[in-house]
Amino acid sequence: MGSTLLALVGVPALASADATAPPDPATSPPYAVESFEYPGAAKILQERGITLLKGDGHITLATCGSAEQQIKIWRRNGHVCFQVSGKTGYLTMEIDRVWGLESADHPFTADVKPTNATDPTDYKIAPGEYRSIAEGTETGSVTSVVGIRITG
Known part of the structure; x- marks a missing residue:
């Protein structure tokens, strides 16, 4: 009667432990770990000769000349575009x-x-701007683009 009386006046009864077994690790899906590595980078290097390393997914390789073209990097053997x-x-x-x-x-x-x-040296490029750098200038130095960041 004592535990019944306590339950009636607002004191909760003790709950029993959950009898459900934890999931089997062999059948559970693996944890997702984001590495930020560029998907298909090895194939892009083989086909296009450019190395794409890591990013946040907001800048992606694009076909030049498409409506989505927003950034173009000119290089000695062509150009590379990003959306x-x-x-x-x-x-x-x-x-x-x-x-x-x-x-x-x-x-x-x-x-x-x-x-x-x-x-590296930072070059800030405004919307609608084209700028010659490195081999395209009087210094003529050989350079590599090692990163791009969207700034607005």
Whole structure:
């Protein structure tokens, strides 16, 4: 009668332990761990000769000349285009022998590293701007773009 009386006046009765067994790790799905590595990077390197390393998914490789083209990186053997899907984003890469940077409608910053330098130089590119850099200027130095960041 004592426990019945306590339950009636608002004191909860003790709950029993859950008898359900924990899930079997062999049949449970694995945990997802985001590495931010660019998907298909090995195939892109083989087919296009550019290395795309890591990013947040807001800057993706695109076909040049398409309506989605928003960033273009000119290099000695052609150009590479990227589509932007947000106000911010980043992508690390290695694109060699770059001589020009162009933006359609998103401002961005390109991290450009001369062959003989240890630290990259930032180039801020405004919407609608084209800028000659490195081999496309009087200095003529050989450079690589090692990253781009969307800045607005």
